[in-house]
Structures are given as C-alpha cells and as structure tokens.
Amino acid sequence: MSLRSTLARLVGPLALALPALGQATIVDTGFISGGGGSRAWGISDDGQVVAGDAGVNFWTSAHAMRWSSSGGFQDLGDLPGGADASEANGISSDGLTIVGHSESLNGTEAFRWDSVLGLTPLGDLPGGAFESYGIAANLDGSWIVGAASDATGQRPVRWNAAGAIEILGALPGGSGTGQSLGINSDGTVIVGIADGGTDGRPFYWTAVTGMVAVPNNLPGMVGGRAEGVSDDGTTVVGWGVSPTFQYPFRYTIGGSMQNLGYVDGGYFSGVSFDCTSDGSVVVGSQFWGSAGVKATYWTAAGGQRLLADVLTNDYGLDLSAWELWVASAITPDGRSIAGYGYWLGKLRGFVVTLPPACPPPSNYCTSSTNSAGTMAIMGSTGSTSVVANDFHLTSSGGVPGKYSLFYYGGGVASAPFGNGTRCVASGGAGIFRLGPPRQFDASGDISRFVDNTAAPANAGPGAFSAGSTFNFQLWYRDPAAGGSGFNLSDGLSVTFCL
DSSP, X not given: OOTTHHHHHHHOOOOOOOOOTTOOEEEEOOOOTTTOBEEEXXXXXXXXXXXXXXXXXXXXXXXXXXXXXXXXXXXXXXXXSSSSXXXXXXXXXXXXXXXXXXXXXXXXXXXXXXTTTEEEEOOOOSSSSOBEEEEEEOSSSSSEEEEEEETTEEEEEEEOTTOOEEEOXXXXXXXXXXXXXXXXXXXXXXXXXXXXXXXXXXXXXXXTTEEEEOOOOSTTOOEEEEEEEOTTSOEEEEEEEOSSOEEEEEEETTSOEEEOOOOXXXXXXXXXXXXXXXXXXXXXXXXXXXXXXXXXXXXXXXEEEEHHHXXXXXXXXXXXXXXXXXXXXXXXXXXXEEEEEEETTEEXXXXXXXXXXXXXXEEESOOOBOTTSOBOEEEEESOOBTTTOOOEEEEESOOTTOEEEEEEESEEEEEEETTEEEEEEOTTTOEEEEEEEEEOOXXXXXXXXXXXXXXXXXXXXXXXXXXXXXXXXXXXXXXGGOTTSEEEOOEEEEEOBO
C-alpha cells in the first residue's frame, strides 16, 4: 500500500514558475505523453528542483519524475523487474538526490536516485513481506528515511549513505510498526507515525531521545501523523484525529501543539505537510466536500488561508486556469511552494515562486547635534509591504516639544541645509511632505503612519509600489541652537515590495 494512501483517502489523485521583482509566478511540472498528469511532492531548498510522480497510460500506473527550472520534466523510470510503476516522494535539500519507491523484482522497494547512478534500490529488512519506501532525505541525501518491513510489519527506518538500514525504535506500549516521513537538514531530527498501542501516533526521533510521541493535547485527539519538520529541527507539522475532526497541527519540540484551524467554507478536516526553516509558514490541504480539497497556507499573522486566496489577493496572480488542491512542500525561506491540482481540467504538479522578501530600510547620510545634545536618527516599524500597508516612520534624538515634518523624494543628496544636512533630492519624482507637522514627545521621539492609500503615497510620482525606492528625512525646528533655527535627521532609504 502506498505511503500516500492516507492522503489519497482525503484528496484523491494537484500543479505553479520563477518571478520578477514584485511578482508571483506559477508553472506546471509537466507530464508523460499520454500519461494524464503529474503531482509534486518535494522541492529543493532553492526552489529549482521538484520530485513527484507522473501518470503512465492515463494513471493506470505512475513513474517517478523530476522537474527543474532549467531542464523541465524528466521521467525517472522504474527499477528492473516487477510492474512498471514508481513514485518519488522526497528530495534532498541540495536537489541532487531523489527518494521514493518502485516495483522491482523483489516487490515494492525503496530507491535513491541521482544523476550519475540513476535509480538505486535500497533493499528491505529481513523477514516478512518485501516492502520498503523512501520518503524524505536530508541536506545532501546522506540520510534517507521511510519504511521497511520485517516479521513485525512496516517499521520506521533510516538508510545511511552506504545503504545500511536502521530501525528507529518503538513508542512505549506500541508494536514498533510505523513510518518515517520527514527529516531535518542535518539529519538529527526525524518525524513520522508509529503505533502507540491503540492508534497511530505522530512522533519525533533524535539519537539522544530516541522515539518520542508528540503530545496529544488537542481536544479529543487520539492519534495522527507527523508529516514534516523544520530545517532547524524545532517545529513538527502534521495532523491529528479525533472522533469528529482532523486537525492540521504545528508542534514545537519541548513546547505545545497548536491547532492551525480551518478556512471557512470547508470541512473540519485538514493536513499540514511542510513548513519553513523556522516553522513560521505551514502549507497543507483542507477537505472541501464536493469540491474535493484545497491547498492551504498558514502564518501566525494571517491564520489559515487558502493558498489560492493568498496568491490572488496578496500577490495579484491570475489563477483563473488553476484549482490548487494540495501544497505538499515549501522551501526554507518560504519563497517557493510545490504541490498539485488542476490546470484547465488536467492534473498537474505545480511550483509557485513568490517575490523576494521586503529588504530592510537602510540609513544613510549624516545627522548633526541639536540643542538637546542629541542627533535625530531615522527609523521605521512595520513592513515595507504595500499590501500590508503598516509602514511607520520614526525618529529619535530630536528636541522635545518642537515641531517636525517628515518628507521624501526619489533621489539622494548630501548638502548643507539649516543646521544640518539635506539628504533627500527629487530624483525626477519630486519632493513630498507627509503633513501636518507634529511635535516630538518628551523623550525627543516621533512616529508617523505612512498610509499608502492616501496622498501623496497613493498616486502620481510619489506613489509607493512594489519595487519603488524612496528616501525619507525629518525636518524639525530648533531655535535654541541658533543659526538657521532648524535641523534635520539623517536619511532613510526604503524599497517597497508587495
């Protein structure tokens, strides 16, 4: 039985390419001619290589497949002997090793693939029926995890670089059966499902702790699966079950389990498959009744959302030809997501690539000492995302109680002005004031929300848009200092993004 059988019961048999600044893109991973489509299960850390499967003879069977941004679709074939069938379930972080299972002369057998050796069988445990699966690999493919069978049944295992197989152990009170489903980058943390005595339990494993059950601390939870683990090994994602619900969860090792919730309109049945390096973004799928399943995207700030809504509403991506079913993998930086769905009614694996994260604002130019004996220094809070619209300019070190005014332009300068230095120039865009003037507080601090839905930031040459860069400065009164009676902060260069 395929290790994806649990998902198959939930979803049945899902497809996203590479971006310019401020744009999200989606590309399908191709297919075998006459095969009927493809699915993507794993993605390399740089988002350039995907592993999965593609239908053969209209999904009467399947072949393991590899897709890369430079080479496109590649059929990996299958092991000699047995039926013509294989499936790739995982890929190493560097994208050079793909793991999965194939029908072979021996039976269903785990394999390791690289561009030099092709498909290499990994064997099985002695005793019992011959049946093994490769599910995931670490950074360079030196550790592969999955399942193999002995007289007890299917066991959670790992293979080392030499192909030696090791059983990871058993949960207290359990039979020792289970599957290893995920591994972190350095291979020190492995997660999966194991028999807990009455139900399958999600587990994590380290060489120090051995196999440990993920706590069942969600209401009514009686079992579940750990599907993935963050690169740093601190966050486990998966799903739990109760008599009523299937919970998509996020668990911090040594901490507590968090129910990631559901998107309104769907059923209370979801799965978390993978997360970013720090566990801050989680992707998966939610059952949607007659509509099948829909891919999901979770963050602490936004909660559980449909991936399609994120791409359409936040990034303006046209998904009119797509139905996104399952988001199965995400890169450590969260910029690329792999999965599968329907493209114009055809089953396709996909790779979605999001634009780069907003670069942090940077200070430049100089500030001069004022009558308070300090220098006004620019800063900011919130993000430079035009979608989030939560950008605030700040300045500290001003003269308490005195009026000030933020302004900005498209160019930079370094010229004497008043008692300070003018750091902002028009740059062909103009100079724009962010009024009305405001007073520094008693500590010499000030803050202003810059609303990009209001003038001058909402239209014309002063408008903020993804990829635009403007330079900001603060002018303020300082009559006690003499001279011209006013001073300026340093400059702050800001590049906006989606």
